[in-house]
Amino acid sequence: MSIKGVWATHRNAVIVTVSTLIILFPIAYSAASSILIQTPDPFLELPDEKYRECVRDTEYMRFHHMDLLKEIREEFVRYGNRGEVALDSCRGCHTSRRRFCDQCHNSVSLSLDCFGCHYYPEPDGAS
Amino acid sequence: MNRRKFLKASGILLSGTACAPGLPILTGCSSTRADRERVLSKYKWGMVINLEKCRLDCDACMVACRKENNVALHGDKRWDIHWIRKVNVRQKDSPDAAWKPVPLLCNHCEEPPCAQVCPVQATYKRDDGIVIVDHHRCIGCRYCVIACPYNARYFNYKENPDWPNKEYPKRSHGVAESCNFCAHLLDQGKKPACVEACDKINANALCHGDLNDPDSEISRLISSNPVKRLREDLGTEPKVYYIGL
Numbered sequence: 616m617s618i619k620g621v622w623a624t625h626r627n628a629v630i631v632t633v634s635t636l637i638i639l640f641p642i643a644y645s646a647a648s649s650i651l652i653q654t655p656d657p658f659l660e661l662p663d664e665k666y667r668e669c670v671r672d673t674e675y676m677r678f679h680h681m682d683l684l685k686e687i688r689e690e691f692v693r694y695g696n697r698g699e700v701a702l703d704s705c706r707g708c709h710t711s712r713r714r715f716c717d718q719c720h721n722s723v724s725l726s727l728d729c730f731g732c733h734y735y736p737e738p739d740g741a742s
Numbered sequence: 743m744n745r746r747k748f749l750k751a752s753g754i755l756l757s758g759t760a761c762a763p764g765l766p767i768l769t770g771c772s773s774t775r776a777d778r779e780r781v782l783s784k785y786k787w788g789m790v791i792n793l794e795k796c797r798l799d800c801d802a803c804m805v806a807c808r809k810e811n812n813v814a815l816h817g818d819k820r821w822d823i824h825w826i827r828k829v830n831v832r833q834k835d836s837p838d839a840a841w842k843p844v845p846l847l848c849n850h851c852e853e854p855p856c857a858q859v860c861p862v863q864a865t866y867k868r869d870d871g872i873v874i875v876d877h878h879r880c881i882g883c884r885y886c887v888i889a890c891p892y893n894a895r896y897f898n899y900k901e902n903p904d905w906p907n908k909e910y911p912k913r914s915h916g917v918a919e920s921c922n923f924c925a926h927l928l929d930q931g932k933k934p935a936c937v938e939a940c941d942k943i944n945a946n947a948l949c950h951g952d953l954n955d956p957d958s959e960i961s962r963l964i965s966s967n968p969v970k971r972l973r974e975d976l977g978t979e980p981k982v983y984y985i986g987l
Binding site for chain 2: 626688692693694695703728731732733734736
């Protein structure tokens with residue numbers, strides 16, 4: 616049976632099959648890529664032994680550092696209240712932005728604009 | 743437990759759980775927000791500009807401001823930003839009258855039109871009277887630029903390529919900005935950069951201080967000199983006073 620013949624007899628079936636494949640493609644693609652392509656875990660550079668104590672515990676910082684930063688920001692920008700921590704006090708211990716902040720943010724494709732305006736130095740000179 | 747008691751208790755319990763997430767994360771802060779607001783509202787910052795002392799070909803204040811606050815200078819007047827700028831004026835009807843330099847900056851109005859039109863409350867008046875922009879909130883609508891009768895507000899049409907003072911953030915492309923009396927320096931108990939620069943060259947044309955304090959130099963200058971403010975007819979109550987305008 617030629618292609619023309621299939622199209623003539625099973626027209627609806629062909630349309631349904633092809634459109635189902637197109638619809639399912641992104642889901643199948645992302646599922647397959649997550650299984651097949653191994654992305655390395657983000658490597659976070661830990662600060663020096665003597666700075667091991669963060670302002671909050673690790674669990675809190677891991678999931679809520681953005682809440683803390685937002686709270687600090689509101690407090691400082693709107694009420695002039697500079698608390699014990701600020702974004703620029705992070706860089707005292709976490710010296711490299713590329714080897715700390717960017718590691719996780721890049722791996723989850725999160726682009727932040729904190730550092731467009733706030734300075735965060737790199738130890739090797741690049742900003 | 744009767745019905746009434748049960749309802750009372752559950753109401754208290756519910757309101758307690760509703761309030762809990764609202765508690766500030768910064769529990770370690772030495773003072774509460776209310777304390778800080780009181781501290782700020784103690785002051786009412788203002789500035790007196792003595793035009794008799796201001797020098798004609800001097801731009802010390804402008805340079806110092808640019809350096810301290812990372813104010814963008816692209817070299818094109820469409821995009822240049824000035825937190826403080828100087829214009830030369832003279833009497834219109836007498837052509838041989840001397841030019842007079844007038845520094846212009848944000849007047850930190852008591853009734854700031856820029857803050858009134860801001861749709862997201864990014865521009866607001868702090869408790870010490872400083873009109874300041876929260877650049878995180880600014881959506882770049884430019885209402886404030888249009889509303890300001892003093893043309894003191896500028897918009898970042900371009901990213902600023904220079905970053906002279908790394909301790910102070912610069913502004914990204916797409917937000918409005920204006921002078922904030924160097925609020926970060928005032929909070930540390932210092933003087934604004936322009937005043938510092940003017941004192942450094944011994945011109946002493948700029949005087950910044952607390953208008954609430956009757957013994958401060960600024961209050962003395964205002965009471966002992968004929969002072970003018972710009973466009974007083976608008977009712978914006980500016981806090982920048984000019985001597986000899």
